[in-house]
Structure formats: structure tokens, C-alpha cells
Amino acid sequence: MIQELRDHYGHLFEEALLQEIAQVGTFKEVPEGFTMMAIGDYVRGMPLLISGAIKVMREDKEGDELLLYYLESGETCSMTMNCCMGQTKSEIKAVAEKDTKLIMVPVQKMEEWTAKYKSWRDFVFQSYHTRLNEVLHILDSVAFEKMDQRLLNYLKEKVRINNSDTIHNTHQEIAYDLHSSRVVISRLLKKLEQMGRIELHRNHIKVINLD
Amino acid sequence: MIQELRDHYGHLFEEALLQEIAQVGTFKEVPEGFTMMAIGDYVRGMPLLISGAIKVMREDKEGDELLLYYLESGETCSMTMNCCMGQTKSEIKAVAEKDTKLIMVPVQKMEEWTAKYKSWRDFVFQSYHTRLNEVLHILDSVAFEKMDQRLLNYLKEKVRINNSDTIHNTHQEIAYDLHSSRVVISRLLKKLEQMGRIELHRNHIKVINLD
DNA sequence: ATTGGGCAGTAACTAATGTTACAATTCAGT
DNA sequence: ACTGAATTGTAACATTAGTTACTGCCCAAT
Numbered sequence: 001m002i003q004e005l006r007d008h009y010g011h012l013f014e015e016a017l018l019q020e021i022a023q024v025g026t027f028k029e030v031p032e033g034f035t036m037m038a039i040g041d042y043v044r045g046m047p048l049l050i051s052g053a054i055k056v057m058r059e060d061k062e063g064d065e066l067l068l069y070y071l072e073s074g075e076t077c078s079m080t081m082n083c084c085m086g087q088t089k090s091e092i093k094a095v096a097e098k099d100t101k102l103i104m105v106p107v108q109k110m111e112e113w114t115a116k117y118k119s120w121r122d123f124v125f126q127s128y129h130t131r132l133n134e135v136l137h138i139l140d141s142v143a144f145e146k147m148d149q150r151l152l153n154y155l156k157e158k159v160r161i162n163n164s165d166t167i168h169n170t171h172q173e174i175a176y177d178l179h180s181s182r183v184v185i186s187r188l189l190k191k192l193e194q195m196g197r198i199e200l201h202r203n204h205i206k207v208i209n210l211d
Numbered sequence: 212m213i214q215e216l217r218d219h220y221g222h223l224f225e226e227a228l229l230q231e232i233a234q235v236g237t238f239k240e241v242p243e244g245f246t247m248m249a250i251g252d253y254v255r256g257m258p259l260l261i262s263g264a265i266k267v268m269r270e271d272k273e274g275d276e277l278l279l280y281y282l283e284s285g286e287t288c289s290m291t292m293n294c295c296m297g298q299t300k301s302e303i304k305a306v307a308e309k310d311t312k313l314i315m316v317p318v319q320k321m322e323e324w325t326a327k328y329k330s331w332r333d334f335v336f337q338s339y340h341t342r343l344n345e346v347l348h349i350l351d352s353v354a355f356e357k358m359d360q361r362l363l364n365y366l367k368e369k370v371r372i373n374n375s376d377t378i379h380n381t382h383q384e385i386a387y388d389l390h391s392s393r394v395v396i397s398r399l400l401k402k403l404e405q406m407g408r409i410e411l412h413r414n415h416i417k418v419i420n421l422d
Numbered sequence: 423a424t425t426g427g428g429c430a431g432t433a434a435c436t437a438a439t440g441t442t443a444c445a446a447t448t449c450a451g452t
Numbered sequence: 453a454c455t456g457a458a459t460t461g462t463a464a465c466a467t468t469a470g471t472t473a474c475t476g477c478c479c480a481a482t
Binding site (some may be wrong): 356357359391392394395398413 | 468469470471472477478479
């Protein structure tokens with residue numbers, strides 16, 4: 001585990017901290033589609049991603065969803081810290097977007113390290129910084145953009161995260177992520193196909209050019 | 212200044228920190244409507260609110276606005292910290308909602324105190340926590356609610372912040388805050404009036420019952 | 423008293439998004 | 453091969469929100 005840590009967090013943390021993390025952290029592998037956290041769950045640990053990606057979503061009372069952002073290697077979940085601090089339940093849902101490797105750190109350590117290691121403080125602040133900006137970005141998107149533009153951004157991000165020009169999702173799944181309806185998404189995707197920017201297939205979409 | 216600090220931050224910070232803040236901070240009074248920060252401004256200091264309220268807004272390239280939240284006594288602006296950390300320009304706009312008293316602290320001190328005082332760390336984390344939740348709340352509102360409900364929430368918040376049943380805003384101003392159009396807001400306000408929940412007047416709205 | 427600008431009311435229309443319904447196709451499991 | 457569920461395409465329609473245009477009103481400045 002210490003080697004994985006050095007590879008992905010060596011540029012962020014000093015050796016002493018890496019050692020501490022290795023000592024108290026537990027290594028986990030989760031398969032694609034695995035729900036890491038649901039609304040209302042209590043937060044037991046803080047995830048440090050090694051590889052893969054985690055999809056983080058917001059959900060309202062009716063179960064309507066909205067994709068917030070993805071966590072990738074070298075990142076952690078501010079929402080988790082958020083919950084730890086306030087001793088509150090999770091207000092978000094997190095699902096593995098791909099097979100993912102990560103290290104879980106007990107929440108008590110967080111505070112300890114915050115006092116002890118400047119690099120950890122910087123990491124935590126940086127993480128808050130990034131997440132806050134990402135949530136603001138989503139807010140911009142929802143508040144100021146129309147669905148066709150949001151869909152384009154969504155497809156681009158999918159291509160980036162999965163590092164593949166083929167998107168393995170149904171229209172319904174995309175509709176959930178964007179909090180829209182399947183018919184609307186099918187309609188807009190068809191337009192993109194007619195523009196020659198994507199190819200539609202059953203269960204997957206081939207991206208040609210989104211720029 | 213030290214007395215103001217003790218009154219509003221005494222329950223958060225130890226005496227030594229209060230003293231430090233008093234030493235390096237500068238006391239400011241800003242009138243209602245004063246723009247504290249515009250998009251693209253560089254951040255020079257971190258505000259600690261003593262009294263009054265600051266309205267924090269998001270703005271897109273076309274100048275369309277959206278109200279994010281209000282800062283009140285005992286609070287600070289995470290966005291500011293956000294900017295300091297990343298050495299980036301402001302991505303938000305801040306305007307005094309009422310006459311406001313506050314203390315500006317140079318950003319360099321932030322990092323120093325984060326290492327030195329646990330109470331300061333907790334304050335900064337708590338602040339991030341609160342702001343992140345507020346932005347999520349606005350996101351919920353924009354993503355999941357219709358304009359009539361958003362308008363209701365807006366009016367409730369206005370009443371709370373200004374501690375008055377009379378809202379001194381034009382329909383146009385409300386439309387800007389909610390990123391809608393004047394006609395739409397007039398239409399919905401008229402419906403609320405017909406339901407007997409508000410009374411409409413020129414330049415102000417009397418709130419009867421919003422529950 | 424007159425004038426002009428800001429504010430609010432309203433109608434008519436457009437655009438965007440969401441909903442309902444149904445058909446056609448694919449595909450896995452039997 | 454058959455069946456049923458999941459997926460996609462499409463039309464028709466409903467709802468919400470945004471736009472344009474015009475009116476009357478209030479009020480402050482001249």
C-alpha cells in the first residue's frame with residue numbers, strides 16, 4: 001500500500017505522513033457501479049483515490065438526481081469532510097464510475113493531521129477549493145445554460161473521465177445525471193447525430209467531434 | 212475594535228487570537244448597496260462580519276446574475292479563502308445588503324493562524340462547510356424547483372435577513388437575483404397577492420404569510 | 423403644471439422543456 | 453425459436469418560462 005501512496009500522493013505529502021496513512025488506512029477495491037455512499041449514510045472514513053473514478057451526485061426528496069462531479073486519482077471527497085465536521089449525515093450519493101482503488105482513512109485522523117502536517121492542511125484546503133469551484137461550475141451550468149449545451153459538456157466530461165470516445169450509457173441514464181427526461185435527451189442526441197458530432201448505438205454513443 | 216471582536220467572535224476564538232486579529236485587522240463600515248467585490252477583482256483581505264449583511268452573487272460572462280447567499284455577523288467568505296489559496300481572481304460579486312460593519316484581515320495571516328490556532332482552523336473549516344452547503348442548497352433550488360417555489364424561498368430569506376415584513380425591492384431587482392425576467396416575477400408575485408400571501412406596492416412588498 | 427423616467431400590469435406570442443403514448447428493435451434467458 | 457424486458461425513435465401535446473409590446477401610474481425635477 002505504501003508504494004501506491006508514494007506513487008499517487010508522494011508529490012503532496014511528506015514521507016512521515018505517507019507512513020501514517022499507510023498505517024491507519026485500509027486499502028479497498030470497488031467495482032464499477034458500486035454505491036460507495038447513499039443519502040443519509042453516516043460517514044465513517046475519508047477516501048483517498050488511487051485509481052479509477054467516483055461519481056458524486058445530489059438527490060432530492062423525490063429521488064431526482066443531479067450529477068455534481070467526478071473524483072479521480074489523488075483526490076478526496078470534501079463532502080465527506082463536510083459531513084465529518086458537522087457530524088451530519090451524507091447529503092450526497094457516490095457511485096464508482098469505473099473499477100476503483102482507494103484508501104480509507106478514519107475520520108479522527110483528519111483533525112490530528114490537520115494540526116500536525118502543513119501538507120495535509122494544504123491538501124484539505126485545496127480539496128475544498130476544488131469542490132466548491134466544481135459545484136459552482138455545475139450551478140452555472142444549471143442556472144445559465146440550456147439543456148443542449150449541458151448535454152455537450154456532459155459528453156465531453158464523460159469522454160475525459162473514461163478516456164474513451166465511446167460512452168457506455170443509455171439515454172435514460174444520461175437523463176438522470178442531467179435531471180432531465182429520456183425523451184428530451186434522445187431528441188437532443190439525435191440532433192447532435194444529425195450534425196455529425198456523434199453516432200448513436202444501442203447502449204453506447206460514439207463521439208466524433210464535440211468542439 | 213477589540214470589544215466588537217469579543218462580542219461577535221469571543222465564543223469562537225481565544226483571547227490571544229482576538230488580540231492578533233485586532234492588531235492586524237482594519238475596521239470598515241460600508242453603506243447599503245456598496246460593492247465589496249466584483250468579478251475579476253484580486254482578493255486582498257478576508258472579511259469578518261460584525262453586523263449587517265453581505266449579499267454574495269454569481270455572474271456569467273453575459274452579466275447574468277444569480278444570488279448565492281448572504282453573509283451575516285460572525286461569518287466570513289469562503290470564496291475569499293478560495294481565491295487566496297488558488298491565487299485566482301474572484302469568481303463572485305459581493306454587495307452590502309444593509310449598512311455593514313466588518314474587520315478586514317490580510318490574507319497572509321490566514322495561513323499563519325491556521326497552523327497556530329485550532330479555533331481558527333475550526334472556524335475556517337466550519338465556514339467552508341456552511342458555504343458549500345449553501346451553494347448546494349441553491350443548486351437544489353435551481354435544479355429541482357420551479358420559479359414560483361424559488362420566489363417564495365427568496366421572499367422568506369429576504370424577510371429573515373432584513374428582519375422586516377416589508378421587502379424594499381423592485382420586481383426587476385428580484386428578477387436579477389433569481390436570474391429570471393421582470394415580467395415573469397410580476398406574474399408570479401401577482402398570483403401570490405391574489406392568494407392573499409403578500410401585498411404589492413410600488414418599490415416594496417408587504418409580506419402577509421409565506422408558510 | 424408639465425414632463426420624463428422608472429415601475430408595475432397585462433396580453434399575446436415564442437421557445438424550451440417535460441409528458442404521454444405508442445411503435446420498432448435488440449437481446450438475454452428460457 | 454419464443455418471450456419479455458430494455459432501449460430508442462417519434463409524434464402530439466402540456467406546461468413553464470422568457471420575450472415583446474403597450475398601457476397607466478407615480479413621482480421627482482424642471
